Amino acid sequence: MLRFYSSLLAVLVCAASVQAQTPAQRYPLIPYPTSLSPATGQFTITAKTPVVSVDKRFSNEAGQLRTLIEAGLGQKLPMTGTGPRIVLQHDPSVTAAEGYALTITPQLVTLKAAQPVGMFRAVQTIRQLLPVGIEKPGKAVASLTLPAVTIQDQPTYDWRGMHLDVSRHFFSLDYLRAYIDRMALYKFNKFHLHLTDDQGWRLEIKAYPKLTSEGAFRTYNNQDSVVLKRALTNPDFDLPKKFLRQQNGKTEYGGFYTQAQIRELIAYAAARHIEIIPEIDMPGHLSAAINAYPMLSCTGQSGWGKTFSVPICPCNEPTYTFMETVLSEVIALFPSQYVHIGADEVEKSTWAQTPACQELMKREGIKNVEELQSYFVHRIERFVQSKGKKLMVWDDALEGGLKPSTAVMYWRSWVKDAPQKAARNGNDVVMTPVSTLYFDSPPGSQSVENVYKLAVVPEDVTTQQTQQFLGAQANLWTEYIPTENRADYMTMPRMTALSEVVWTGKKDYPSFQQRLLSHLLRMEQMGIHYRLPDLTGFAEENVFVDKATLRIRKPLDSYILRYTTDGSQPQTTSPTLPDGLVIDKPQTVSVAAFTPSGVRGDVYTLRYQQQDYAKPVAVGTSKAGLQVSYFKKAFKSVKEMTDLKADSMFTAANLVVPPSVNAPSFGLQYRGFLTVPETGVYSFFYTCDDGGVLHIADRLVVDNDGNHFPIEKSGQVALSKGAHPFSADFIEGGGGFTLKLKYSLNGSAPQDIPDSWFTR
Incomplete structure (x- = not known):
């Protein structure tokens, strides 16, 4: 059973009402402000309420607030007035660039900030306090209300990011603008746009037109085949027809953005104080470019190695001419201070076999192909720095060595010390762990809560090094996300949880859950195909x-x-x-x-x-806990552990993984008895990353097998009071594990199984 919002059920009320009973519902703000002081009463906005800004530096923000309210009222607002009004004021005492102060009384709404970006964040707070109906303007209404309040607010982290991969599947400019609008609503400030990969090159490069004329389109690949199969039962997986074309008798799929279109998008984001960071992946993930320009690879052709695609060749000077020319156009286009080049998942086998690379390594004193990648990254960094920009890479690039000047995005959750290693090296770090912030992973019952619990600064860093952790970002890789509706489903509402983590800093998940209810109604009005809360009260x-x-x-x-x-x-x-x-x-x-x-x-x-109630078994002399067999190897299924000799054995008080289990990939078999205190139908909720299978009373209860992200599955079994054989298998394929088992009796709320129930 999935239980995404199980604890919400006790607090369900009409969260859309401004007069909600609790502060969390009266002020349903996400992210929650740094300081909020409730007040009584409300401010009423009518067609006679002026939005006043005497300081020209806030004209953009005043215009956006006026447009928002006018759309909600269906009427124009005056520019001046002496009665109840909304005032935007410059306040140099607000020290944080994105900070603001907001005061709402029955007679006056005052927004104060030192910088336009701070004023824009204040406008978004006003937007969230207005009724959700403003998001879908219809007929004119007589008035809108804002609850009285005093707010002082500023962000905790400077990097509050969302990512979108448009190379695996292409997305329209209209959707990119909608994505930016949602980011703005939740006070994000960095939009990481992944523009190139093996599957498609999406940005016009005038010096190399074949990058888009050929590299932006493809015949259906294996990922397209998967989503087309899924589309048979879910239209959200169907390939958008507007991105299909007929070329040389073949159906091709794709698209690209012209530089003029990207300039318009950058301006749109800038008006909402969001910085777009371009990613041009190199030296790997470049099949689309190599297909168009084969001379880029060491072999003169594209293809795949053991794990990843054939990369460009770092040992030929024409490679650098090509990449520097591309980056020159990218840098001229994007005002962002960062240029992301990926530098991840590079198949280096062709480098090791190429005479030119062997000569270069010998000449430069390069010991291995990892250091050869660093040579490439360092050369590209020097070029990027010559243009006044800062280089950013994925944490894979740490392996061969990085300069302290390079910014690092940490994604490999299984390399647990990579963030600390980067910080010790002097690199700035953005946290994007795959285990939590890869929103292409299937959402489930605990997805939102897991995002909310993210630690932006990991343990084991010095006080000084904490300053190098810029913030966090969620990534949406689109191998199996071909449509806007599917992208909505994968990002929302997880995005809202991340926004609070990186803005507010302090966490209150029960309060967040209450406030989120109102935002689900707002998303409905905005036309967002968000993932609805999990249904509860049953098992699968x-x-x-x-x-x-x-x-x-x-x-x-x-x-x-x-x-x-x-x-x-x-x-x-x-x-x-x-x-x-x-x-x-x-x-x-x-x-x-x-x-x-x-x-x-x-x-x-x-x-x-x-089922009949399973009869209890007679257990003679027993000891507390379960017997556990430990296998130190990778498994694709728990069945693969059958008949194998365990590497070691130990006992566990419950279904837990002790610290002594430290193999990167492993399997565990828990055996013993489960003694239940009363007869009834028991539900069991088994969360596994990667896979697990649960048997009780020699009956299959939950099958959660396979290699996958954390997934909770559930099942029931009818048990008589007493002891029953218990068997739980679990496998971890590498990259971090999750293992949880809860139970409920006759429909009660799920809870942990007491240690005293387990014997061996």
Whole structure:
């Protein structure tokens, strides 16, 4: 069972109401301000309420606020006035560039900042305090209200980023602008635009026109085949027809941005105080460029090595001429102080076999191909610095050595000391760990909470080194994300959790959960196809003895629950799920929540089977805890551990992984007995990264096998009071693990299993 918002159920109210009962609902701000002092009353905005800014430096922000309110009212606002009004003021005492002060009383709204960027952040706070209906203007309304409050606010971190990969799948400029709008609403300031990769080159380079005439389009590849198969049951995976073309009798897919279009996008982002950081991947991930210009590789052709694509050749001078020419156009186009070149996942086998590289390594005293990559990165960095820019790379590039001047994005969660290593080397660091902030990983019951718990500054760094951690960024790689709707689903609402982590610094997850309810309603009005909250109160694999009753509480009152029992997926025309659906025979029920506009949430397939209560077994003399077999190797499935001899054995009080289990990849088999205190139908929730399988009373309860990101799966088993055989298998393929097991009895809230229940 998925439980994304399980703890929200006790606090469900109409969060759209300005007069909500709790401060979190009266002031549903994400990210939450540094300081907020509640006040009584409210300010009413009518067509007679002026937005006043006497300081020209805030004319852009005043115009945006006026446009926002006028769209909500459906009427124009005056420029001046003496009654209740909204005033934007310059205040040099606000020391932080992005800081602001906001005071709302029944008679006056005052926004204060020292810089336009701070004033813009204040406008976004006003936007979130206004009713959600302003996001979808319709007929004129007589008034809008703002709750009275005093706010002092500024960000904790300077780098508050979102990333979008437009090379694997192409996205329209309209969607990029919408993406920027959402970033602005949640006070992000860095937009990392991944423009090139093996699958497509998306930026016009005038010196090398074939990069886009050929490199921006492709015939269907293996990733396209996967999404087209998924599109048979989910249209959000269908390739957009507007990006298909017929060329030489073949269907090609792709697109690119002209430099003029990118200039317009940069200006659009700048008006919202967002910096666009371009990424031109090198020396690897460049098949699209090598296909167009084969001389770039050491072999004169593209292709794939053991793991990654053939890179460009760092040993030939024409390579540097090409890349410097490309970067010159990129740097002239983007005002960002950073240029990202990737430098990750480089297949270096062709370098080791190339005479030119062997000669270069000998001449320069380069010991191995990792240092050869560093040679390439250092040369590119010197060029970038000559243009007044700062180089940024992924943390893979640390392996061969980096200069302290290079900024590093940490993504390899399994290389746990990489951020500390970079900080010790003097590099600035942006945290983007794959385990938490790769939003292309499937969202699940704990995704939002995991993002919210992110540590921007890791342990084991000095006080001085903490200053080198600029902030954090979430990445959306689009191998299997071909549409805007799917991108929405993968980013929202996880993006909102990250915004609070990097802005506010202090965390209050229960408060965040309450405030998020209002933002789901706002997203609905904005037309965002966000991932709906998880439905709760059931398992995926269910059992009943005589009969069972399915009851699901709606996360929001506006949602409609619909179901089917014929194997089809619920649609807007499917019947509404009753308050209690009686199950008295084995069957499969599919359930989904729908928003008022018809957006469907995840489909839950609930399988019901009839069981007798498993009889307890007699256990003689026993000891506390479980017997655990430890296998130090990589597995793709728990079945691969069968009949193998364990490397070692130990005991564990519960289903935990002790520090002594430190192999990069491993498997564990937990064996013993589970003694339950009363007879009933027990639900078990098994979260695994990578895979796991749970048996109780010699019955399969949860199958969560395979190599995957953290996923919670659930199942039920009917148990009599007493001891039952317990078997749990778990595998970790490398990159960081998650292992959790919770239970509930007869529909109670999930909770940890007491250690006292386990014996061996």
